[in-house]
Amino acid sequence: MEQITGRLVRNAEIKKTKDSRELVAFTVAVNDRYKPKGKDEVKETRFFSCAYWMGTKVKDALKQGTIVNLFGRVNLNAYKGTDGEYHANLTFHASHIEIIAGVKKEGNTVATADVGNTGAPQTKDDLPF
Numbered sequence: 001m002e003q004i005t006g007r008l009v010r011n012a013e014i015k016k017t018k019d020s021r022e023l024v025a026f027t028v029a030v031n032d033r034y035k036p037k038g039k040d041e042v043k044e045t046r047f048f049s050c051a052y053w054m055g056t057k058v059k060d061a062l063k064q065g066t067i068v069n070l071f072g073r074v075n076l077n078a079y080k081g082t083d084g085e086y087h088a089n090l091t092f093h094a095s096h097i098e099i100i101a102g103v104k105k106e107g108n109t110v111a112t113a114d115v116g117n118t119g120a121p122q123t124k125d126d127l128p129f
Contacts, residue, residue, distance in 0.1 A: 012062035
């Protein structure tokens with residue numbers, strides 16, 4: 001099982017297959033940066049076309065700008081286009097979705113969860129103990 005963390009580039013949508021099965025489809029942008037020895041920093045963004053088959057209720061939480069952790073399988077979809085050229089895109093079949101930060105409906109505030117060194121979400125409480 002692989003994991004990616006990224007930001008949704010547009011709202012998720014429900015799609016139907018030819019045999020009437022439903023899936024939640026969305027695109028996630030994953031930013032990466034590194035600095036090769038003796039060179040300038042390189043910034044890259046990879047886009048993943050994602051599919052979630054476990055239910056459609058999660059669609060309402062997957063809005064543009066939401067940051068998610070996805071667990072599942074990465075695939076490469078290669079094909080020959082109608083223009084005769086070869087193309088490829090990254091796909092991700094998510095089996096588990098974890099929302100790290102989401103945008104509230106009004107857009108004025110953002111709900112976030114802190115991520116500690118363990119990689120597990122930790123929420124801040126006002127509890128005295």
